[in-house]
Amino acid sequence: MxxxxxxxxxxxxxxxxxxxxxxxxxxxxxxANVKCHLKFTLSGWAAIYKHATGAGTVSCDNGQHAKVKISVVGGGLAAGKYHIDDGRGEISNVHSIKEVFGGYAQAGADAGVVKSAGAQVLTKGTTSLALTGTGQGINLGVSVGKFTISRR
The missing domain is CATH 1.20.5 (Single alpha-helices involved in coiled-coils or other helix-helix interfaces)
Structure with a gap:
């Protein structure tokens, strides 16, 4: 040959x-057919740099659950101060709760005064996190960042 x-x-x-x-x-x-649900509160600010922290719980349809902390960091053309009181998230395409933890890519455009509502879909590999929430504050801008879920 x-x-x-x-x-x-x-x-x-x-x-x-x-x-x-x-x-x-x-x-x-x-x-990866386990679905997990996130309930959280979050408050933060943005002045070019975006920062927010919060806490919540994750419960999965296979019986697993955990108390979690949430952090959001990023940058862009953003300004404002806000808080979310009744945030909810649907996490899909996981095998167990262990795959929920980590950083999700985030990009968004925000505009709100006093009361506002929003929805976003974030990803971490093949895992998706769909967020919804209502809150109060003043925010305006475009930002890119990271939404991190970790054990409390």
């Missing part, structure tokens, strides 16, 4: 191996 044929054969085996790996990974993500 020539050197060229050996290289082509090795590349063919690598492609077959990759093709076999991708469906297995997709099936693994499809098995």
């Amino acid at each position: 020539s050197k060229r044929h050996s290289i082509l054969a090795a590349m063919g085996l690598a492609l077959v191996g990759t093709a076999m790996y991708v469906p297995a990974q997709t099936a693994h993500a499809a098995d």
